[in-house]
Amino acid sequence: MILVLDVGNTNIVIGIYDDNDLVSVWRLSTDSKRTADEYGIQVIELFKKNNLNPLDIKGAIISSVVPNIMYSLEHMIIKYFKVMPIVVGPGVKTGINVKYDNPREVGADRIVNAVAAHEIYKRAAIIIDFGTATTFCALTAKGNYLGGTICPGVQISSDALFERAAKLPRVELVKPKNIICKNTVTSIQAGIVYGYVGQVEYIINKMKEEMMECGEEEPFVVATGGLAKLINEESGSIDIIDPILTLTGLRIIYYKNREYVLK
Template identity: 40%
Template sequence: MLLAVDVGNTDTVFGLYQMGAWSHIWRERSLSQESESHYASKLMLHFLEAGISFDAVNTVVLSSVVPDLTPVIQKMLRSLFQVETITVGPNTYPGLSIAIDHPHELGADLIANAVAVMNRYQQNCVVVDFGTALTFTTVSKNGEILGVAILPGLVTAVKALFANTAQLPEVPLKLPESAIGKNTVQSIQAGILLGYEGLVKSLIHRIRSEMGGECIAVATGGLSSIIDTLRDEFVEIDRKLTLDGLRIIGEKVNEN
């Protein structure tokens, strides 16, 4: 059994993979101030409720974009499972090359996404990850990360708007019917959601053009299904893409 752990800026996702499928996926808040015991107690409860023994896990793979939490989660995993955790970095997966200026600056989750699509499609691909940040990772058909575009995610953009404008209310992330908002809520929805719709389409088309026109797009991340009008831009929307990349990395490392 394989445990994949994806530590993001907002949430930490734990996925258990067995018999060719993700049997359990749990999500906890990423809280840098919390201790190893906090995360251990959360994970222990999940395993207890699922009726799964820690001894059943023989592979643990970790990606983290929160440096303060990385050693905390590593120590917790080592204590609970008594196996060496595979911590994803630029040199973890031998079949992937990274053609950017500073490979160690690349988020481990983006590496996992790239590994997943290069194994699944074997063609030029841009992975659009709708998370705390909205990222566009371009991967060549030869298994090379060519580069990344990064901007604030949907929730991050909305929070920034609230933080700097005293009279604006919080609004649900729901696609409006019109770009011409008739009230404050509709106006924010139109500006953020329809604005991001155009942004995502524009960046995908720009990347595809720079790749000579041959480049598919895949979406992932917790907010990947919010903007329904973007569905036709993607060959697939897969919220488990990062976990699948971690799984593939874990299986490859074990082979060696």
């Protein structure tokens, strides 16, 4: 079995793969102040509750957009699982050709998602990840990562409105029935949700135009992340939601690099 960790600004998603089968998924809060032992105790306890044996872990891989948490996580894996983790970054084989001005600037999570989309769908794709930030990535059929767009996430937008406008309340992120609303709470909900849907659809359409101008067929749109379902309920531009896209990408990258780890 292998251990895969997707480290985001808000959460760490942990997956356990038995060959190609995802057997468990857990979510922890991202906290760079926690030590390797604190994370180790948490993860080992999750193993016990799911009747999994830590000694069955033969490899591990981490994708992170939070650099200052990496020391704790890497040492947690080494100490509690006795394996050296692969860290997604420069020098790791992905099969993706990054066309960014500076490839080192591309977030590891974006590359991991691109790897999964390329392996699964084998066609031009737009990949949307609804996380703390929402990222849009353009990928050609040949696996060239062209670049993309980064926007404040839905929750960040909602929190900013609450924090900067004294009389506006914090609201739950749900879709109201109407766009013309009769009270402040639903008015805010409509503005955030429907406004975000409009943003998503506009960016998708513009990215499709630019990619097709470069000779690609109309891209397939795949979305992942916690709020993908909420946006997709109103948007007609997303072709599929894949909630484990990033974990799948981590599994694929692990096996592309396993030979180097086992040497």
